[in-house]
Amino acid sequence: MSLPSLNEVALTCFHDLVYQELRDKSINAVIVLIEKERDGEQIDRALLKNILDIFVGIGNGKMEYYVNDFEDPILRDTAAYYSRKASSWIDKYSYSNYLLKAEECLKKEKDRVSHYLHVSSETKLLEIVKNELLVYTNQLLKKEHSGSRALLIDDKHSGRSSSLLQVSSLLIVESLARASATEFASLKQCLISIRLPCIFLRSSRQFS
Numbered sequence: 001m002s003l004p005s006l007n008e009v010a011l012t013c014f015h016d017l018v019y020q021e022l023r024d025k026s027i028n029a030v031i032v033l034i035e036k037e038r039d040g041e042q043i044d045r046a047l048l049k050n051i052l053d054i055f056v057g058i059g060n061g062k063m064e065y066y067v068n069d070f071e072d073p074i075l076r077d078t079a080a081y082y083s084r085k086a087s088s089w090i091d092k093y094s095y096s097n098y099l100l101k102a103e104e105c106l107k108k109e110k111d112r113v114s115h116y117l118h119v120s121s122e123t124k125l126l127e128i129v130k131n132e133l134l135v136y137t138n139q140l141l142k143k144e145h146s147g148s149r150a151l152l153i154d155d156k157h158s159g160r161s162s163s164l165l166q167v168s169s170l171l172i173v174e175s176l177a178r179a180s181a182t183e184f185a186s187l188k189q190c191l192i193s194i195r196l197p198c199i200f201l202r203s204s205r206q207f208s
Contacts (some may be wrong), residue, residue, distance in 0.1 A: 007060075008060070009189045011058060011060055014058065015058060019054070019058055019065075021056065022047060023069060025073075026051055026054075027070055027073055030048060030051055030052070030070070030074070031073065031074060031077050032072065033077060034048075034077075034112070035077070036178065037112075038081060038108070045115045045116050046116075048115075048116040049116040050116065052066070052070065052116055052117065055069060055070045056118060063118075063120065066118055066120075067120075071118075071121055071124070074117075074121075075124060075125065075128055078109075078125060078132075079128050079131075079132055081104070082128070082132035082133060082154070083135070085105075085132075086132055086135055086136055087102075088132050089101055089179075090136040090139055097183065102130075102133045103131065105129055106126060106129060106130070108128055109125050109126055110122065110126070112125075113125065135190050184187055
């Protein structure tokens with residue numbers, strides 16, 4: 001039977017003597033720092049990168065420690081964070097301003113991945129942000145004078161294919177896909193009233 005390599009012995013010792021002792025405290029500290037950054041505070045991104053590299057490195061080529069010990073908790077916290085923000089923003093912002101906030105959030109989360117989160121987290125992270133920000137889409141579309149009509153008409157006439165309009169399209173399609181039959185009928189009339197291109201309606205559900 002071959003003896004373990006020096007690297008394997010070092011990783012085992014580090015796992016047992018350091019990682020197990022500091023894991024939970026480190027995860028909680030990282031989550032707090034990420035929330036502070038989401039709220040506009042400056043943080044030490046290099047420090048976060050170094051800490052998260054430990055979760056990757058200790059797996060010795062496997063991602064199980066990063067995924068199970070760090071990624072799962074940060075994704076849960078991300079969902080809770082944006083759920084709170086969405087419930088606050090729905091009353092505070094118009095349709096177009098809500099979309100601007102959604103677009104800004106998606107850009108910032110991508111930026112976090114590029115600076116300190118592992119690249120494998122990007123798809124899951126962005127999906128959670130989108131899902132949480134889509135929860136209140138029905139209310140946004142029905143909101144009187146919300147600015148949805150002006151936003152869509154402005155983009156149509158200007159010929160832009162902006163990321164803002166893409167976020168708007170995503171919100172609309174997801175809202176229709178989630179709607180019950182009664183909600184869909186109501187949303188259909190709302191969308192028709194703002195002259196939304198029928199492609200969004202067809203992309204979610206066929207109707208006569």
